[in-house]
Amino acid sequence: MIKSLKTLSHDLSDPAYQLDVLNNYSESLRQQPKFKEKLEEVDLYPLRPTGIEIFQINVGYMCNMTCKHCHVDAGPDRDEVMTKETLEHCLEALRNSDISTVDLTGGAPEMNPHFRWFVEQVSDLGKEIIVRSNLTILTTAPKYQELPEFFAEHDVEVTCSLPFYNKSRTDRQRGEGTYDRSIEALKKLNEIGYGIEGSGLELNLVYNPTGAFLPGSQESLEKEFKRQLDRKHGIRFNNLFTITNLPISRYLNFLLESDNLDEYMDRLITSFNPSAAKGVMCRNTISVGWDGTLYDCDFNQMLEMPVEEEAPQHISEWNEAKLNGREIKINQHCFGCTAGAGSSCGGTTT
C-alpha cells in the first residue's frame, strides 16, 4: 500500500520545508516575483475577505485512497478525524450565521464516524450541503454503498473527483481500479436521479490535470467529458469544475521527483490573472480543520497557516465579523489559484 508522506516521515510532510522549497529551492524559484508583489501590483494587497459564503469543513485526513497528487496527504494511514464535539461547535457557528453553503471535504469525508449525523443536522439548519466524494468510497462497505440514497434524501450536492475520462490516466493518478469503480459509483448516482435533468439532484465532477500542466478551458473540457462519458458509459452529470493542482504536499513531491517544479511554477506565475486574483476562494470561504482550527482555505490548512492572530483561531471562538475583517495569509502556493481562468473548489473564478 502507498503510504502518506507523513507516515514516511518525508521531508515534504513538514509545511515549513514545503514553503522553503517553493521560495528557495532553485535559482529560478528565488528569482520569481512573490505572490505578495503581484497582489500589490493589482491593488489587492493585503488580501481581505468579501464575506464568508462557504463554510468548508475538513472532517478528517483519513481516506480509502492515496492519490499521487493529493494536497491533503490523505490516506488509510492518517488518523486525524474531527470529533463530535468539534462538529457541534461547527453547528453552533452555523446556527448563528447567514452562511448559505456547507462544504464537506477530507480525506474521504464519508469516513468520519459522525458523518451521517452531521449531514442530518446541517440539513435541518436549511443550509446547502456539498459533499466532496472520491466516488470509490461509494463502492466499498455496505454502509458507504447506501450513501447515494442518503444524499438524495437530504438534497446533498455531490461533487466528485474524476481526473480524466479514461482509465489509464485516472488510474495513474488515483490508483489501479479507480476508474472502473468511479464509473460504477457514477452509474449508481445517475440511477437514483443524480445528474439527471429535472431531478434537482446535482452531480458535479472535478477535473484536475494528471501531470505537470494546467487545466484547459472548463467549458470545453466539460463538453468533452460529457461526450466521452455519455458515449462510453451513458453517464450524465451537471457541471465539470476544473481545478489547478497547487504545488504543495504530494503534488509538490511529484513536481520535484519529475524535475518539473521550476517550469510549473513559471507557468503558474506567468499566467497570473488579476481577475482570477480578485475571485480567489479564500475571499468568500472559511476552512475548518479536523481539530477545529480556522484557516483561510484548505491549502493553508495543509501548510499549517491558520488565520491571522487577531481573528478567532478556533471554531469554538467563532466570530464572523472579526473573521470577515481578517487579512488572508498568502505565499507562493497561491499562484495556483490565480493562473489563467483561476481555480477554486468550484472551478474557475473568472
Place this chain on the structure above:
Amino acid sequence: MSDSYYNPKDLKKFEDVGEFGPELAEKFFDYYGAVFEEGALSAREKALIALAVSHTVQCPYCIDAYTTESLEKGASEEQMMEAVHVASAIRGGSSLVHGVQMMNKTKDLSM
C-alpha cells in the same frame, strides 16, 4: 555562441522575434492567436492538428508546445498518437503516391 541548434528555453523567447521587426511579428501573433481560438473546430481539435503538423515539420519546439497544449485541452494519449499517425500516413503516403509518377515515367521510357 550556442553549442546546439535547439535550446528548449528558446521556445519561451518566441515572441522576442518582434525585436528585429515588430510590425510583422505583431501581425503574425495576432493571426496565430486567432487561428487557435475555439471556432468551427474546437481548440482541442486544433491543438491535435497542430501536434500532427509539428511532427510533419519536425519542429521540436512545436512538438513540446503542442504536446502540452493537447494535454491541457483534454486530449488523451490515444488521440495524440492517432494524430501523429495521421501525419505519418500522409508523409509516407505522399512519398508512395509519387511511385505512380515513377511508374508512368518508367513505362514511357521502356520498350
